[in-house]
Amino acid sequence: MARDIVTEFLAYLRVERGLSANTLDAYRRDLTKLTHFAAARQKEVLTLERSDITAFIESLFRSGLDARSVERALVVVRNLYRFLVLDGHRRTDPTVSLVPPRSWQTLPKFLTPEEVERLLQQADITTEAGARDRAMLELLYATGLRVSELCRLKLGDVNREAGYLVCLGKGSKERQVPIGRSALAALTRYLHFRAARPSGMEESQYLFITARGKPMTRQLCWKMVSEYGQRAGLGAVTPHMIRHTFATHLLERGADLRSVQMLLGHADLTTTQIYTHVTAEHLRETYRKCHPRH
Numbered sequence: 430m431a432r433d434i435v436t437e438f439l440a441y442l443r444v445e446r447g448l449s450a451n452t453l454d455a456y457r458r459d460l461t462k463l464t465h466f467a468a469a470r471q472k473e474v475l476t477l478e479r480s481d482i483t484a485f486i487e488s489l490f491r492s493g494l495d496a497r498s499v500e501r502a503l504v505v506v507r508n509l510y511r512f513l514v515l516d517g518h519r520r521t522d523p524t525v526s527l528v529p530p531r532s533w534q535t536l537p538k539f540l541t542p543e544e545v546e547r548l549l550q551q552a553d554i555t556t557e558a559g560a561r562d563r564a565m566l567e568l569l570y571a572t573g574l575r576v577s578e579l580c581r582l583k584l585g586d587v588n589r590e591a592g593y594l595v596c597l598g599k600g601s602k603e604r605q606v607p608i609g610r611s612a613l614a615a616l617t618r619y620l621h622f623r624a625a626r627p628s629g630m631e632e633s634q635y636l637f638i639t640a641r642g643k644p645m646t647r648q649l650c651w652k653m654v655s656e657y658g659q660r661a662g663l664g665a666v667t668p669h670m671i672r673h674t675f676a677t678h679l680l681e682r683g684a685d686l687r688s689v690q691m692l693l694g695h696a697d698l699t700t701t702q703i704y705t706h707v708t709a710e711h712l713r714e715t716y717r718k719c720h721p722r723h
Contacts, residue, residue, distance in 0.1 A: 434474055434475055434513065434518065435457075435460045435461075435464060435474065435509070437516075438460070438508075438509050438512050438513075439453055439456060439457060439460075441512060442456060442508075449599075451577055451647075455501070455505075456505050459501070459502040459505040459506070460474075460505060460506075460509065462485075462489070462502070463477075463485060463502075463506060463509075466481075466484075466485045466488060467481070474509070475513065475518060475519065477523060478523050479523040479524070479527065481523070482506060482523050482524055482527060483527070485506070486499060486502070486503055489502055503524075503527070506524060507522075507524045507527075510522045510523060510524050511524075538670055538673065539670060539673040539674040539677045539678075540663065540666070540670065540671070540674045542678065544661070544663055545570055545671075545674060547661040547662070547663065548566060548657055548658060548661045548663060548666060549563065549566055549567065549570075550661070551657040551660045551661050552566065552657065554615075554618060556622075557619070557622035557623070557640075558640065560615070560618050560619040560621075560622050561619050561622070561637055561638075561645075562653055562657070563615050563618075563619070564612070564615040564616045564618070564619040564637070565579060565637055565645070565650065565653070566615075566654070566657070566671070567611055567612035567615040567616070568594075568608070568612050568615075568616065569654075569668055569671040569672065569675070570612070570671050570674065570675055571608055571609045571611065571612035571675070572594065572596075572606045572607075572608060572612070572675070572692070573606070573672045573675035573676055573692055573693050574596055574606070574672070575598070575599075575668075575669075575672065575694075576647050576650050576651065576668035576669070577647055578596045578597065578598055578694075579596075579637070579650065579668070580635075580637065580644060580645050580646060580647055580650055581596070581597060581635075582594065582596060582635065582636040582637065583634045583635055583636055584634055584635075584636055585634070586636065587608070587616065587636065589608075589613055589616065589617065592607055592608050592609075592613060593605050593606060593607045593608060594606055594608055596694075598694035599694065599696070600696065602694065602696075604691065604692075604694050606692055623638075650668055651667060651668060654666055654667060654668050654671070655667065672693070673704075675692075675693075676689050676692075676693060676701070676704045677704055679692075680704050680705065686698065686701055686702065686704075686705065689701055689704065
């Protein structure tokens with residue numbers, strides 16, 4: 430029964446709410462974890478109670494998930510039970526008033542400028558693949574694009590002369606994002622490699638492609654960033670961490686919150702405000718390290 434309910438809920442999200450395939454995949458992964466958790470307790474998703482949901486959230490923490498991933502899973506679970514109540518499957522919602530403790534709220538990780546430079550230097554720009562990877566890394570840091578937005582870019586989306594690109598964000602909202610000189614230079618280098626490909630070779634209209642001319646995928650981009658992060662001795666680096674780094678570095682250097690919101694494509698300013706906490710913590714840490722009477 431649990432599997433049918435989850436399938437019904439996902440169908441509702443796809444048809445009625447119009448959620449993207451990527452978002453639905455994320456919902457499905459979280460709900461699969463919930464289904465397995467219920468089965469381990471010899472229950473079904475439909476019969477879980479408040480204490481079960483609390484135990485499920487605690488189990489996610491014990492599994493090593495970071496706080497933001499756990500909070501996202503809690504949002505998914507809340508939406509599921511609201512749907513079950515509204516659709517008549519349940520009389521009560523076990524997630525009502527279930528508020529995550531403040532200790533769950535951790536700040537997003539980001540790189541220092543020196544670490545960004547070390548990451549960028551890992552790509553071998555004498556090869557087409559390396560030049561492509563360097564351009565992707567440079568664009569991630571220069572624009573704060575989501576990895577899905579980066580992979581969806583097409584050749585016509587970039588205006589190198591004017592120094593900006595146009596991307597399609599969440600909710601199919603289009604926005605313009607400026608590109609810095611370093612990223613433009615890396616992109617130009619990569620496009621020279623593409624132009625030198627043998628004539629007649631099928632080319633994609635997507636900006637970043639594989640050796641076979643297929644569009645780069647989110648998974649390939651995540652793998653590429655992770656591998657370069659390991660090479661640079663930075664540990665687990667992700668495209669989203671580079672997005673955090675972009676926003677944090679802008680605010681540290683005086684950018685206003687509204688501008689950063691527009692660059693990131695956040696619909697709500699409160700989503701962007703997490704970065705004010707990041708920069709405040711960075712300032713406190715600098716004070717502790719540098720002031721003689723901290």
